[in-house]
Amino acid sequence: MKPFTDVLIITHGGPSVGGGHVSRCFALAEGFASLGVSVKWLVNDHAVEMLAGRGIDGERITAAENPFAGNVPPVGLLQGAENLRICVVDSYEASPAFWAKLKGMCKTALIDDCRVRPVERECDILLNYNLNASSLGYESGHAGLLLGPGYALLRKGFWELAAGEGDTVLIIPGASDLLNTGGQFTDWWKGDWPKAELILGPLVSASLAEEIAARSRKLKNLSAVRDPADLPERLAKSRAVICTSSVTSYEALSLCKPMAVFQTAGNQLEIGREIEKRDLGVNLGPWGQWGVPELKHFLENLPPPPKRAVNPRGALKAAEELLKRAR
Secondary structure: OOOOOOEEEEEOOEOOOEOHHHHHHHHHHHHHHHOOOOEEEEEOHHHHHHHHHOOOOHHHEEEOOOOOHHHOOOHHHHHOOOOOOEEEEEOOOOOHHHHHHHHOOOOEEEEOOOOOOOHHHOOOEEEEOOOOHHHOOOOOOOOEEEEOHHHOOOOHHHOOOOOOOOOOEEEEOOOOOOOOHHHHHHHHOOOOOOOEEEEEOOOOOHHHHHHHHHHHOOOOOEEEEEOOOOHHHHHHOOOEEEEEOOHHHHHHHHOOOOEEEEEOOHHHHHHHHHHHHOOOOEEEEEOOOOOHHHHHHHHHOOOOOOOOOOOOOHHHHHHHHHHHHOO
């Protein structure tokens, strides 16, 4: 019997793209898997590495230099997939022409976060789990809309995870750390500041990660680690979190951790403002517009734990709703 596929996910990642697209798609795939649904992937090489690191069988992955090249969806892959219910896309690079061709072949869903254009006119279902999703102007009457943090795409390790108490501040700059903020945090950290751990992402090169780790070892209250498998547990036991206003900020919110966010990409700006507006954390602002004084003020004046604002099982809820609407 030939293997069948219920869901095809098309996305990408890398040093210039970041890892957020892959991370949230992986969480959604865990939601599908929990429902007994088979998932295959079409991704670029960097995303292949990320998925392999999270235990995805290579036979489920098709690699392409650029899955969105030439505005042409993967016709052969779609035609060869038996029992395909829906194709999920997470990228800003999928053009209107790409969507038009894809929509003609199967049910489609887009994971979005900033509405660079009226993308809800191009897909069948649109998912945006961000706090500011309802304010982006998505039009009704086109795609089915799944909006807000009730659909937060958090990996399975967070679904039942309970927050603990600890004395370590986690610093998490993102999967690729596009602006090398990890190195700057290492230079900024003072010997009389709280104990901290710098979490470097899987797309940070091993050589750079080792260089930063060596520099961090000069301080007794700072350490650095690259892509730890037990990150959910480390987050649960942290005292506070400093991270980009991306996937990690929602992971921290699911555990109600005191948090400061900053931004290294344009799609993160509004999310950071919304986090502060809702008293869910401190918004330091875009990278390069703040420094040691603002960081020190946060550490000396940690906000109280925020109220629960995120559904830890949002990926499962999103998977259920996507399958229901794809019938």
